[in-house]
Amino acid sequence: MDIKDVDLNLLKVFDALRKKQSVTLAGDLMGLSQPAMSFALGKLRTLFDDPLFIRTSHGMQPTARALQIAEPVQRILEMVSSEVLPSTGFVAEHSDRQLVLCMSDIGEMVFLPRLMRMLDKTAPKLRIRTQALSSEQLEEGLDAGEVDAAIGYFPRLLNTSIRHRALYSHSFVCIVRSDHPTIGDTISAEQYQAAVHVAVQAEGRGMGVLDKELASHGVTRRVRFSLPRFMGVPFLVAESDMIATVPLAVGRRFSEITNVRLVPLPWAICGYDIHLYWHTRFHHDPANRWLRQSFIELLGDFSPSEQMSI
Structure with missing residues (x-):
């Protein structure tokens, strides 16, 4: 040849x-x-x-x-x-390109409002489409160029062609309805285990970290409702005596839009890191670089101290 x-x-x-x-x-x-x-x-x-x-x-x-x-x-x-090949260039201010992001419903609640405010000022014509994908689907999407970037917790994403950067660490918090009859500003270990819970079960995602941490403390939850996503959680909690354990940033959003409040967990629970992921093939792509830098700047002030002040 x-x-x-x-x-x-x-x-x-x-x-x-x-x-x-x-x-x-x-x-x-x-x-x-x-x-x-x-x-x-x-x-x-x-x-x-x-x-x-x-x-x-x-x-x-x-x-x-x-x-x-x-x-x-x-x-x-x-x-x-x-x-x-020479770059065609990318000017965020004038671009009407659609960028595809992979994130969970947590990401949509926590990240998209921040991104929207930034886009309104710097890239008003830019369009965003989100997808919720498994690690396997995300790997294929990044590899094929069908997904521009991902934000979240994807411990099974092991492809060496996919780059990542840690953005911040999620911790956990308990949410209860604002006028809960027995739980005040704190919750004891006994109250936590006696309570009826709403839980989110998403295999291979951040809530698996919570399950392992609780198990290490010998804690078993009495789960009545088990959901695949977070969106239904605050509405069940707000209208019952049930409680739920969620990532702190998510709990904050719930407390802003529903009748729930935050209560610290009775144990020190390790959290998990949220990463930004992209494919090596697009590492030098101007639009991809702009997107990555935007998220780094947007979440740069998402500090642990801000998260932990309940």
């Missing part, structure tokens, strides 16, 4: 097929029709003298040769994109 025979676009086709394991889906990613993708795959097979992708009941699976070249091809494309 001679370097003059290698078409960079064919490497992009290869990378798209590796990600999507489907000629049709890879074509959608590339903006090519299925016949055009099939033709390009034929050229790739001739170029590498290997089938590269074999059709199975689980999609187009890579051959040993495809697995061998997958990482080098990805590195080449990333280098060309970030270091060789």
Whole structure:
């Protein structure tokens, strides 16, 4: 094989097929029709003298040769994109680009109002779309360029091509209805364990940290309502004698919009770090850099002392 025979676009086709394991889906990613993708795959097979992708009941699976070249091809494309091709530039003030963020409902409650106020002043035309994804889905989205950045707690996100930066640490707080008949400004360990709880169960997310911490103190909650998201929690608490344990920043937002108040936990509970995530491929992208810097500045004053003053 001679370097003059290698078409960079064919490497992009290869990378798209590796990600999507489907000629049709890879074509959608590339903006090519299925016949055009099939033709390009034929050229790739001739170029590498290997089938590269074999059709199975689980999609187009890579051959040993495809697995061998997958990482080098990805590195080449990333280098060309970030270091060789000139940037088209990005001016936040005038851009009407849509940026896609991955965050949980916690993130939407805590981060988006701050981001909105900042955008109103600095980037009034910029559009934001959020998605709630699992670690596996987020990894695919960042890798494919379908997600620009993520904010949250994703301990299972282990892809070495994905960069991250810690922003701040979440702690936990108990919320009760404002006129709770038996719980005042504090709650004892006995009251906590005797109370009926609303709990959020989100596998692989920050609330798992709480479960482990409570277990380490020998605490078992009497959970009556178990929810997958936070939005329903304050409304159940505000209209009952039930209590809930939530991240402090979330508890603050709940106390502003519903009839609940914050009460410190009776134990010292470790929190978890909130990180900003992005893909190495877009590390030098002007829009991505602007977005990352904006979040760093927005959350730079989200200090532990501010969080802990209940």
